[in-house]
Amino acid sequence: MAELITGPDGAVVDGVLRLGADGIVTAAGYEVTTTRTNRGLRYDVLTPTGEQLSWTAPLAAQRTLVLGGARSGKSTEAERLLADYPDTLYVATGGDGSADPEWAERIALHRARRPASWGLAETVDLVPLLETPGPPLLIDCLTLWLSRTMDACEVWADHSRAVEVEKRIELLAEAWSRTTRLVVAVSNEVGSGVVPADAGTRLYRDLMGRVNATVARRSETVLWCVAGRTVAL
Known part of the structure; x- marks a missing residue:
């Protein structure tokens, strides 16, 4: 099962895919789409095993x-x-x-x-x-x-x-x-x-x-x- 861990600096999927407020992702094998919403930047993640996860990064400091x-x-x-x-x-x-x-x-x-x-x-x-x-x-x-x-x-x-x-x-x-x-x-x-x-x-x-x-x-x-x-x- 895919693991999503959130914290004050962002979120990490399976210990390898970092999600933050900047929209930058680097891990191979993960399909990631981003959508800007009123709550912040939403990440929709498709893992290599076919599981789907979503997480929204809070709006950046003004x-x-x-x-x-x-x-x-x-x-x-x-x-x-x-x-x-x-x-x-x-x-x-x-x-x-x-x-x-x-x-x-x-x-x-x-x-x-x-x-x-x-x-x-x-x-x-x-x-x-x-x-x-x-x-x-x-x-x-x-x-x-x-x-x-x-x-x-x-x-x-x-x-x-x-x-x-x-x-x-x-x-x-x-x-x-x-x-x-x-x-x-x-x-x-x-x-x-x-x-x-x-x-x-x-x-x-x-x-x-x-x-x-x-x-x-x-x-x-x-x-x-x-x-x-x-x-x-």
Whole structure:
């Protein structure tokens, strides 16, 4: 008899077929169809022995923050979370890379792995997007949003202007908490290393921590990526 075991992270059929909220299945010999319903993603499974099972994955959290260091897998994880939504709008906060060939190459690699049906918005003006109803948003990333916001507020030349950045952080967090969209945001965790030697970099590190903590408090799910593995916080 086929065995279906459910838990907080999803369900497993016969100990080999994993079912979750992402619609991804990997075990050979099992025929699986998925249907999006008001309760979540329903899996209908036909096992190799001909038995039929059904299970519904609960709806995903509306607001998810994905944290991690450089090359930790955080962007890939964020894209995976929204892979089942063909109308996702990818919000790139780092510009088009036209002034930096190496950065442009990174952007091209990101674009190549995203679904062709996804839209694209290159902007740091996140509040209007969050306040407007629409398809899911994938914001990649809050780290670049912060650096460009600091540029706009001329913080590097006058550190006392950090108060203006803090106001924008709070406005972003408020819009994040009120949004009616399904949203996933990526951000770097930069506070785990040595204390920076110069005051400007220390300020950036501190403000980045403020962004992450403020948005995390208003998120249903916060994920930590390290070495390509993901841990729920």
